[in-house]
Amino acid sequence: MSAVLEVDGLSTGYGELTAVREVSLHLEAGEVVALFGPNGAGKTSLLLATVGALPRWAGSVAWEDAPAPRPLHRLVRAGLGFVPDQRSIVSSLSTRDNLLLGSGGIDGALAYFPELADHLHRPAGLLSGGQQQILTLARALAARPRALLIDELSLGLAPQVVERLLGALRRAADEEGLAVLLVEQQIRRALAIADRFYLLNHGVIVTAGEAHEDGGTALEEAYLESMGISPDGG
Ligand SMILES: Nc1ncnc2c1ncn2[C@@H]1O[C@H](COP(=O)(O)OP(=O)(O)O)[C@@H](O)[C@H]1O
Ligand SMILES: [Mg+2]
DSSP states (O other): OOEEEEEEEEEEEETTEEEEEEEEEEEETTOEEEEEOOTTSSHHHHHHHHHTSSOOSEEEEEETTEEOOSSHHHHHHHTEEEEOSSOOOOTTSBHHHHHHHSSSHHHHHHHHOGGGGGGTTSBGGGSOHHHHHHHHHHHHHHTOOSEEEEEOTTTTOOHHHHHHHHHHHHHHHHHHOOEEEEEOSOHHHHHHHOSEEEEEETTEEEEEEESTTOOSHHHHHHHHHHTTOOTTOO
16 A cells, blocks of 8 residues: 655754654555654654645655645645644634635535534634534545644543544544544544554654554553653652
8 A cells, every 4th residue: 555645754843953853654545643742742843844834854755655745735735634733713703614714615524523513603712622623623624635634633622522533533534545643642542543653752753553453551651661751650
């Protein structure tokens, strides 16, 4: 199978600070890949450099076996979706108008999240935090991207909303062949729907593997170790 997105030896940072050091990863059609790592590990910087929103100091990014188009809007047109960690809905606009800001329209969004139909005419700023993230993901999925990069969609949300969001991603991967790269703090919930994972710390990938081979425990131990904490509390 050939990768939708392939990152090879990517480095980036800010001034003197190297945030991502020679990271390589790949993403294939129909798979959900989780990207884990403690705060400051470089997850956001890696996504930003991958999509071309941060300068690449070294390495390359391929989109469907060719150099990834730049700038970002050309990559988006080629089929990449990106949900940044900054919430990107417009509070003063209705849910409906927020959906119309995307390229997928309203029906495509409602196909994933029919519950938004009840809120189409409300200002998005009056939706709950969970509903706002559902709106954000609905808009991204409605555009029918080939690959979707998502940065901490579920931060601070109720468990049932997190399940709803993650479940929609799994379904899009299974039914549409969407490739998902998901930054997520809730390791177990993410592993429950992911095919593979990468663990990043200090800008490098310290562990990678298959999600189903790992009930969470080994990864959590690696996670704690990567932060310099012994898993057994010692
Ligand atoms: N705009 C910025 N300017 C300077 N340093 C930054 C900036 N954004 C992030 N960093 C630094 O880059 C490193 C990686 O950050 P980030 O990619 O946000 O990690 P994560 O998303 O895993 O929490 C951290 O040391 C962070 O302090
Ligand atoms: Mg981040």
